[in-house]
Amino acid sequence: MRRTLFLLIFGLAGLGVLVSLGVWQVQRLAWKQGVLAEIESRISAAPVALPMQVAEDADKYLPVTVSGDMQPGEIHVLVSVKQVGAGYRIIQPFRTDDRTILVDRGFVPVTAKDTPRQTGQMEIYGNLHWPDEIDRYTPEPDLDANIWFARDVPNLAAALESEPVLLIARSPTDPGVTPLPVDTAGIPNDHLQYAITWFGLALVWAAMTGYFLWRSRASSESDEQ
Template sequence: MRRILFLLIFGLAGLGVLLWLGIWQMQRLAWKQNVLSEIERRISADPVALPPQVSVGADKYLPVTVSGELEPGEIHVLVSVKHVGAGYRIIQSFSTRDRTILVDRGYIPTTAKQADRLTGPMEITGNLHWPDEIDSYTPEADIEANIWFARDVPNLAAALGAEPVLLIARSETDPNVTPLPVDTVGIPNDHLQYAITWFGLALVWAAMTGYFLWRSRANSESDAT
């Protein structure tokens, strides 16, 4: 009986922990869905004028419309677009009456790297963003070949002589450049998969606990006879 009681307590304790982890992941899922909904609401809001003072925290995803001049000279950031293939994001400086910011115009295929693109006066609508794309595995930019591997806003701004403010265009700036507007697709949300994993482990744990209890009881009855 002592062995059966130990197995029962141990089994119930383990089952409780696994179920709690699964429930916690479901709570995290609800929280993340609310966060993503808020980000999507902010992204799709009506555009406003560029704030005089831009805050990385408060103005992330802010939709804005700017009027000014898209200046010559561009930086190519390597990117891969699903179902399309490898290409480059085109980053250029954009001058308004009193300031210069960065604009991510969108995607071109690798074969269009040397093609001419429209510059000059235009109005652009998009979202402010400071992408977090750099980790310890990100290669250094190949300045000579004009190939960058991440949108490192401060370094891009230094290279183009602009403020470290990046506007990702959602309006077209050139017929041959495809806008890649901001969305929530790249924000990870794996909590449902984690919850399923924990609940699956809880089911296996319960089954194994039941099996060991049955074996222990059968062995006890066999020893008694």
């Protein structure tokens, strides 16, 4: 009887923990979906003029339109695009009014790395962004080959002598450059998979608890005989 009671209590406690973890992940899923919906709404809002004072916390994903001159000089950031392969993001300084910002013009294949691109007067529509692409495994830029491995906005700005403000273009700026606009595809949302995992483990736990209870009862009946 004590053995059966112990198995029952242990089984119910474990089942409760696993189910609660699954419910928590479902709640996190709802929260994350709300966050992504808010980001999508902000990304797709009507564009405004570039603010005089730009703050990362307040202006991340802000849609803006700027007019000015694309300056010569560019940085190539190594990237891979699904169903296309490896290539580079083209980052260039853009002069608008009396200030210079960075513009991520988009993607070119490896073979077009050093192809001349349009500069001069143009109008660009896009979103302000401060990508979080750097960790301890990110290599240092290969300055001799002009190949960077992340969009490190402060260092890019220092290299191109601009403000640490990056505009990700949504509108084309050159026939040979494909815009890679800001979206939420790169923001992880794995809470549904986690919830399924926890609920699956809870189901297995319940089945194993039932099995051990049955074995314990069968063993007790056998001992009594």
